Amino acid sequence: MLPKVHARTRGEREVIVLNSLGQSIGPTCEIVQEFKQFLETVARDSELAPLNYIKFPCLPTLDKMWEYVQKKYMVPEAGREWVMQAINGSWKDHKCLTKKNFFYAYPTDALRWFHKPDTISEPQFRELLQYWHSKVAEKQQDPDKQEPSQARIYKESRKRKVGRTYLTNHENIAENIDANPGINLVIPDFSIPSAPKDACSAPYLLLDQNRQSSKSGATFNQVT
Template sequence: MDVDYATGGILDKEEVRGQTKCKMIHARNFEERQEVIFNKGQAVGLTDKIVSELCNFIGTIARNRRFITLLFTGWHAVTNDIKQRIWEYVNFIIPTKGKKWVMDGLRDAWRRHTRNIKKTHFDGYPTIEDMLKQRPAEIPKVQFHQLIEYGRD
């Protein structure tokens, strides 16, 4: 419960929109892909909006268990086949020199997602049963249980 100490009242929880899903970008066909140009290894556009969409899109891939599960022990354990499949899936026209930038962004987003899952659904819950009750709907129960077991070691 959040308390506003200035007025002594209880604050309502702020409503948030949730994570972006980028459905329109995932639904693009090859002809609809937007070009991203790079300068000194950084994505610069053609517009800031395109770069922002690319960053958001990378985040959706990192959170999508169909691409990368949470069961990898680290980014180095993600196979090159998976990384290549993701690179081929990215619905933007990106020069080969931009691949490192995309993969670094994907790595960082995946690590952030894994850390947030552990912080939100593991920390503060003393038993496995309590953690399982907090399981996010998008993570299968078996996979979440394996993640708990890995995290306890």
């Protein structure tokens, strides 16, 4: 966690040298590597980079994040964009890993709460669970984020609805699809719903810019 860097005072800061693209290249390879590792720790800080937002640009802590980086390293203003991009990438990786280890790993919310990471506050974790149960997050059910196979799309698009009468039986077709995962299907009039174009204003935003909880319409199994 680089405690020596986080404990560093302004007077002890290392000066970061940038190239023409605003990327860190010096003063030494060792300091550049240390700086990149430091940015990864910033991305995993639940106060500086909370996970209960859909997209990184929506975080209300971006200025605070940059100020903290400046307290530990002397980074020219020209490097801000590269720094935030680096933190963004690590933040996304951290969010995916958190979902894999603390959502997919357990079958119930009771177990998820029991194993909640200490680094995430209860309000943030509650918002995360609510989002992970929502319709928007359903298309990311695969913990490895793999694209759904044509067989899976075929089955999901042809699930029977309760109370509806069907003239034909598609169960044998579904079984044949499972037995032949490499089958090439042409599926008309079916598309996977896309994510909101603007997550900062979308109804599924976990927290808005005023730090108020928003309604997602998700089914959340509340732990009592």
